[in-house]
Amino acid sequence: MSKSNSELNSILHSGYQHPTSRAWQSQGRNLTKSMFMYPLFITDDDDAEVELASMPGQKRWGVNKLEAFLAPLVQKGLESVILFGVPLKDPKDERGTLADDPQGPVIKAIRLLRRAFPSLYVATDVCLCEYTSHGHCGILFEDGTINNEPSIARLAQVAVSYAKAGAHCVAPSDMMDGRVKAIKQALLKEGLAGRTTLMAYSAKFASSLYGPFRDAVDSAPSFGNRKCYQLPPAARGLARRAVLRDVDEGADIIMVKPTLPYLDIVTEARDLAPNHPLACYQVSGEFAMIHAGAKAGVYDLRTMAEETAISMVRAGATLILSYFTPEFLDWLD
Numbered sequence: 001m002s003k004s005n006s007e008l009n010s011i012l013h014s015g016y017q018h019p020t021s022r023a024w025q026s027q028g029r030n031l032t033k034s035m036f037m038y039p040l041f042i043t044d045d046d047d048a049e050v051e052l053a054s055m056p057g058q059k060r061w062g063v064n065k066l067e068a069f070l071a072p073l074v075q076k077g078l079e080s081v082i083l084f085g086v087p088l089k090d091p092k093d094e095r096g097t098l099a100d101d102p103q104g105p106v107i108k109a110i111r112l113l114r115r116a117f118p119s120l121y122v123a124t125d126v127c128l129c130e131y132t133s134h135g136h137c138g139i140l141f142e143d144g145t146i147n148n149e150p151s152i153a154r155l156a157q158v159a160v161s162y163a164k165a166g167a168h169c170v171a172p173s174d175m176m177d178g179r180v181k182a183i184k185q186a187l188l189k190e191g192l193a194g195r196t197t198l199m200a201y202s203a204k205f206a207s208s209l210y211g212p213f214r215d216a217v218d219s220a221p222s223f224g225n226r227k228c229y230q231l232p233p234a235a236r237g238l239a240r241r242a243v244l245r246d247v248d249e250g251a252d253i254i255m256v257k258p259t260l261p262y263l264d265i266v267t268e269a270r271d272l273a274p275n276h277p278l279a280c281y282q283v284s285g286e287f288a289m290i291h292a293g294a295k296a297g298v299y300d301l302r303t304m305a306e307e308t309a310i311s312m313v314r315a316g317a318t319l320i321l322s323y324f325t326p327e328f329l330d331w332l333d
């Protein structure tokens with residue numbers, strides 16, 4: 001008795017009954033070490049090694065501690081990091097002068113990492129919020145609203161300083177209009193455009209998941225919020241326009257941030273920018289949430305961390321910024 005086609009097609013188990021056939025079903029969506037970029041907080045006390053209460057296992061590092069901390073990770077296959085500066089000593093001002101202080105933690109760390117780890121890809125977050133007295137990501141008018149033109153000029157200046165110090169990649173996370181173009185033009189003018197990746201935080205949403213990060217880097221705005229520059233969570237249209245705009249302005253890599261509540265946007269970005277690597281940032285609140293759930297016995301930490309990372313790759317991401325990077329270097333062995 002012959003079966004109908006639909007009866008024959010309805011058997012799915014036969015395609016993933018063995019670890020090898022399961023791997024075939026995941027082809028192109030398997031996690032690899034090189035997909036992970038590790039965010040590092042670098043502070044201005046050169047000998048610091050300070051635990052961050054809301055981010056289990058993560059620390060604020062002084063430059064003198066970086067080499068010993070990273071050497072075993074590089075040994076295990078760490079290929080890229082992204083640096084965030086955390087100035088705690090010197091006074092901050094309205095234009096974020098400390099951002100490109102030649103003696104500041106980021107520039108010192110770039111130099112050190114390039115020297116200590118010749119193969120390591122060094123990216124730098126570019127923003128002003130960690131360095132401004134008001135804690136906003138740009139320069140403000142007197143009424144407290146964003147003054148976009150001087151903001152993007154200042155961000156371009158900062159990006160150029162990082163590139164000159166040896167950063168392989170500059171990653172503007174500020175969400176000012178036109179900053180990708182401003183940075184690209186500034187890099188071109190300095191002859192750095194060909195050797196500096198521009199990774200744009202393109203679809204970056206005004207999320208409640210940034211809290212632990214703001215504690216870690218002391219960058220919570222002193223008044224107001226970031227809703228006039230970070231995207232509204234429901235704004236699919238703005239996210240699409242931001243991705244297309246940043247591609248048009250010369251971004252080399254597009255990013256979506258956060259990840260889990262925005263996986264549909266990751267897929268949208270994949271379709272809108274099919275020729276670009278697509279990054280996504282599993283942010284501090286997601287990291288803390290996964291830890292908290294594991295601690296509460298909801299799931300196993302590793303299984304959940306892997307499941308979330310896989311969801312990002314399945315959605316279309318090719319690069320994952322994650323505080324779980326050191327764990328993945330062990331887990332992916």
Ligand SMILES: NCc1[nH]cc(CCC(=O)O)c1CC(=O)O
Binds near residue numbers: 210213214
């Ligand atoms: N320039 C802002 C910035 N750069 C990195 C993060 C978040 C990263 C994280 O939560 O892990 C944020 C968000 C914010 O404070 O608005």
Ligand SMILES: [Zn+2]
Binds near residue numbers: 136
């Ligand atoms: Zn910022």
Ligand SMILES: [Zn+2]
Binds near residue numbers: 125127173174
């Ligand atoms: Zn930032």
